[in-house]
Amino acid sequence: MNNQAPIGIFDSGFGGLTVMKAIRQLLPHENIIYFGDTARLPYGTKSFETVTQYSIENTSFLVQQGVKAVVVACHTACSHALDTLHEKFSLPILGVTTASIEDIVHHSPSGKIGILATRGTIASGNYQTHIKKLLPSAEVTGIACQLLVNLVEEGYIDHHLTELAIQDYLRPFLNQQIDSIILGCTHFPLLQHLIQKAVGPHIQVIDPAQSCARALKELLTDKQLLNPTALSPNYRFYASDDPEKFSALGQRFLDHPIHHVEKNT
Amino acid sequence: MNNQAPIGIFDSGFGGLTVMKAIRQLLPHENIIYFGDTARLPYGTKSFETVTQYSIENTSFLVQQGVKAVVVACHTACSHALDTLHEKFSLPILGVTTASIEDIVHHSPSGKIGILATRGTIASGNYQTHIKKLLPSAEVTGIACQLLVNLVEEGYIDHHLTELAIQDYLRPFLNQQIDSIILGCTHFPLLQHLIQKAVGPHIQVIDPAQSCARALKELLTDKQLLNPTALSPNYRFYASDDPEKFSALGQRFLDHPIHHVEKNT
Numbered sequence: 013m014n015n016q017a018p019i020g021i022f023d024s025g026f027g028g029l030t031v032m033k034a035i036r037q038l039l040p041h042e043n044i045i046y047f048g049d050t051a052r053l054p055y056g057t058k059s060f061e062t063v064t065q066y067s068i069e070n071t072s073f074l075v076q077q078g079v080k081a082v083v084v085a086c087h088t089a090c091s092h093a094l095d096t097l098h099e100k101f102s103l104p105i106l107g108v109t110t111a112s113i114e115d116i117v118h119h120s121p122s123g124k125i126g127i128l129a130t131r132g133t134i135a136s137g138n139y140q141t142h143i144k145k146l147l148p149s150a151e152v153t154g155i156a157c158q159l160l161v162n163l164v165e166e167g168y169i170d171h172h173l174t175e176l177a178i179q180d181y182l183r184p185f186l187n188q189q190i191d192s193i194i195l196g197c198t199h200f201p202l203l204q205h206l207i208q209k210a211v212g213p214h215i216q217v218i219d220p221a222q223s224c225a226r227a228l229k230e231l232l233t234d235k236q237l238l239n240p241t242a243l244s245p246n247y248r249f250y251a252s253d254d255p256e257k258f259s260a261l262g263q264r265f266l267d268h269p270i271h272h273v274e275k276n277t
Numbered sequence: 278m279n280n281q282a283p284i285g286i287f288d289s290g291f292g293g294l295t296v297m298k299a300i301r302q303l304l305p306h307e308n309i310i311y312f313g314d315t316a317r318l319p320y321g322t323k324s325f326e327t328v329t330q331y332s333i334e335n336t337s338f339l340v341q342q343g344v345k346a347v348v349v350a351c352h353t354a355c356s357h358a359l360d361t362l363h364e365k366f367s368l369p370i371l372g373v374t375t376a377s378i379e380d381i382v383h384h385s386p387s388g389k390i391g392i393l394a395t396r397g398t399i400a401s402g403n404y405q406t407h408i409k410k411l412l413p414s415a416e417v418t419g420i421a422c423q424l425l426v427n428l429v430e431e432g433y434i435d436h437h438l439t440e441l442a443i444q445d446y447l448r449p450f451l452n453q454q455i456d457s458i459i460l461g462c463t464h465f466p467l468l469q470h471l472i473q474k475a476v477g478p479h480i481q482v483i484d485p486a487q488s489c490a491r492a493l494k495e496l497l498t499d500k501q502l503l504n505p506t507a508l509s510p511n512y513r514f515y516a517s518d519d520p521e522k523f524s525a526l527g528q529r530f531l532d533h534p535i536h537h538v539e540k541n542t
Contacts, residue, residue: 051327052317057430059519062316159438162427165322173424173445177438254324 013080013103015237018043018246019228020074021083022067025053026165026258027198028085029265031108034221035083036247036268038229041239043246045077047276048262051252055088056130056161056197063132067093071101073250073276080237083228084108087196087220088130091138104231111227112194112220113142119216120192123150126185126215128207129196131156139196153188157181157197164199165261174203178210185211192216202265250276278345278368280502283308283513284493285339286348287332290318291430291523292463293350294530296373299486300348301512301533303494306504308511310342312541313527316517320353321395321426321462328397332358336366338515338541345502348493349373352461352485353395356403369496376492377459377485378407384481385457388415391450391480393472394461396421404461418453422446422462429464430526439468443475450476457481467530515541 019039021032025048032046047070049055055063067089074082081104084090084097090107097105116125127139134154143150160181163174185193193215195201201219208217232238239245251258255273262270284304286297290313297311312335314320320328332354339347346369349355349362355372362370381390392404399419408415425446428439450458458480460466466484473482497503504510516523520538527535 051323058316059522062518158431159424159427159433162424166423168424173438173442176441180438253327257324 013237015080016043016239016241017078017080018045018248019081019083020045020047020077020079021085022047022049022070022074022089023085023198024048024055024089025050026262026265029262030198030201031083031085031221031224033266033268034219034225035228036245038225039232041242041245043239045074045079045248045250047073047250048258049252050254050258051277054130054161055086056132056158058132060092060136063089064093064096067097068100071097071105075101075103079103081106081228081232083224085198087198088132091133091136104235106224106228106231108198108220108224109138109196111223112218113139114146115223116192116194116218117143117146117150119218120150122189122191123147124188124190125150125152126190126193127152127154127196128157128160128181128193128200129154130161131158133196139194153184153190155181155184157200160203161197161199164202167264169202175206178203178206182207182210190215192218194218194220196220249273252276278502280345281308281504281506282343282345283310283511284346284348285310285312285342285344286350287312287314287335287339287354288350288463289313289320289354290315291527291530294527295463295466296348296350296486296489298531298533299490300493301510303490304497306507306510308504310339310344310513310515312338312515313523314517315519315523316542319395319426320351321397321423323397325357325401328353329358329361332362333365336362336370340366340368344368346371346493346497348489350463352463353397356398356401369500371489371493371496373463373485373489374403374407374461376488377483378404379411380488381457381459381483382408382411382415384483385415387454387456388412389453389455390415390417391455391458392417392419392461393422393425393446393458393465394419395426396423398461404459418449418455420446420449422465425468426462426464429467432529434467435471440471443468443471447472447475455480457483459483459485461485514538517542
């Protein structure tokens with residue numbers, strides 16, 4: 013595999029750009045191809061079979077573009093499809109959820125851990141199962157916060173409705189002496205300040221994108237796939253629905269301009 | 278065409294079941310096939326091209342099932358794709374929006390009309406254009422209320438978050454002396470009591486599903502396609518994602534049990 017080949021990232025839409033943001037900060041010389049499946053988003057409310065089928069199609073598309081590794085930047089796709097993708101494809105595939113599970117298990121003093129995610133991710137039990145594999149004594153409470161996805165996509169980032177929704181959703185955490193919370197959906201890092209405010213300063217709030225970027229750097233180093241050139245990287249963006257909307261809304265997630273988006277149907 | 282053939286209805290998901298509810302109340306002997314494109318919902322945030330393509334595919338599926346007429350029960354699909362469907366297919370096709378536009382123009386005393394709909398429907402200008410064609414002096418104010426769709430799908434029907442969201446969205450109407458509001462999204466009839474409460478009793482709130490059912494009855498009468506038998510009707514439901522979820526969530530919209538749902542991918 014050519015180590016100058018791009019890293020492929022896919023997500024159901026825009027949220028995975030928060031993962032791309034963490035990756036480009038840690039690996040500033042890597043070329044990246046990002047695919048957002050905006051014509052079929054969201055994945056978080058859809059079934060195991062449908063999300064798995066979409067994930068296979070998205071990975072095939074990235075493989076056709078010649079990527080050297082794939083990052084599944086959608087927590088729901090990781091929860092439902094990561095094992096299937098590892099079986100079907102031979103290139104390195106990294107899920108955004110995996111590294112954060114190791115991180116939280118190592119950093120939670122009490123093992124009382126909270127997960128905020130989509131309905132699909134919570135229902136899959138993926139986080140719960142993997143945390144308990146590494147730390148059998150862990151007590152994991154998952155809360156499906158579907159509306160937070162919608163509120164972020166509507167741009168209601170610092171809005172009283174969003175604060176109220178967060179307070180409503182997080183109420184079950186308050187009596188459980190949880191010490192750590194995973195933001196188990198790529199939209200939630202945009203609400204990290206509100207979530208931190210709602211739970212107070214003594215609970216650590218972990219963004220899996222940071223863990224994922226570190227794990228990707230390790231993986232590429234191990235496999236001698238780090239891009240050795242120090243040129244400015246090339247970023248390519250594909251969306252399955254309106255490229256202009258992707259460009260406009262995506263910048264909020266990537267925190268960086270998106271000049272050109274190609275349509276992939 | 279066989280007048281005992283079913284009526285076909287499609288929508289992006291569950292919302293169109295509020296249209297089916299109105300149709301089955303007015304036409305209790307008609308057989309109905311309903312298709313909810315739940316694997317690709319929502320349509321309201323997606324582009325003209327994507328929604329048109331999905332609408333063509335959905336209509337083709339219903340035609341293959343031998344329906345005698347098609348009701349497009351999704352306002353976004355009507356706004357984007359109704360003209361294309363009329364060009365491509367020869368059977369009678371009725372959009373949920375069309376009849377309500379005639380009704381509101383005849384029943385609005387001042388011509389100051391409000392539309393509550395998805396972003397796609399408002400951006401298409403469909404309601405605004407068609408109302409002005411029939412009543413050039415009309416003053417039409419459209420408000421995109423995307424979050425109300427999500428709140429209904431999350432079951433937050435009588436929830437303080439939904440009341441607050443409605444108050445926020447409807448604020449622009451309050452100073453405009455609007456006398457009539459169209460519920461331009463199939464999810465909104467479930468919030469009609471909250472919307473009526475927010476605007477007060479002097480503003481009429483119109484549910485297009487009722488207008489659509491009346492127009493469908495007229496159409497079938499004109500074309501001699503009314504089912505002459507008085508047997509209990511046969512209802513068939515298809516969804517492109519999880520049939521069980523469709524069955525569980527759909528009953529809230531149809532206000533009637535849904536016992537069996539087939540998957541159509």
